[in-house]
Amino acid sequence: MKILICFLWICLSLSACNQGPEPISYGKDACAHCKMSIMDDKFAAEIITAKGKIYKFDAIECMTDFIQENQEINVPEASFLAMNVAQPGNFIDAKKAYFLKDKAFKSPMGGNLAAFELKQLAENNRQNPDWEIFSWDELLENQQISTVLK
Numbered sequence: 001m002k003i004l005i006c007f008l009w010i011c012l013s014l015s016a017c018n019q020g021p022e023p024i025s026y027g028k029d030a031c032a033h034c035k036m037s038i039m040d041d042k043f044a045a046e047i048i049t050a051k052g053k054i055y056k057f058d059a060i061e062c063m064t065d066f067i068q069e070n071q072e073i074n075v076p077e078a079s080f081l082a083m084n085v086a087q088p089g090n091f092i093d094a095k096k097a098y099f100l101k102d103k104a105f106k107s108p109m110g111g112n113l114a115a116f117e118l119k120q121l122a123e124n125n126r127q128n129p130d131w132e133i134f135s136w137d138e139l140l141e142n143q144q145i146s147t148v149l150k
Contacts, residue, residue: 019052021091033062041088043107050077061111064139082115095136098122102131
């Protein structure tokens with residue numbers, strides 16, 4: 001019996017380490033950065049820390065600003081997820097995504113930033129002459145993300 005209990009405890013402990021994204025309750029969950037309610041399923045984002053803690057955001061720019069203010073969570077073991085604007089409700093790995101800044105995308109914090117799984121999709125969705133496409137590293141490079149995006 002003791003062996004069975006130990007085995008179950010180990011299994012539960014290991015499964016907690018490999019936590020996936022948590023569904024967002026739109027209109028109920030609050031952004032970890034700006035504290036606004038998360039309302040739009042096209043622009044939400046999520047961080048899963050190396051220890052499994054989940055932070056939810058109403059916009060990609062809130063997530064990147066949060067990372068700048070909390071550098072200790074920016075480690076390789078952490079997961080950074082952005083909502084795929086082409087498939088609302090589906091997260092994509094932000095480290096592999098492409099981010100289109102275009103006034104056609106009215107993200108909640110005014111950064112006009114949308115995430116795409118493929119660079120070609122981002123390019124195909126540009127609508128205004130002053131568009132820009134960023135990789136994840138390019139977004140994080142800048143010390144003041146908010147000034148880049150606005």
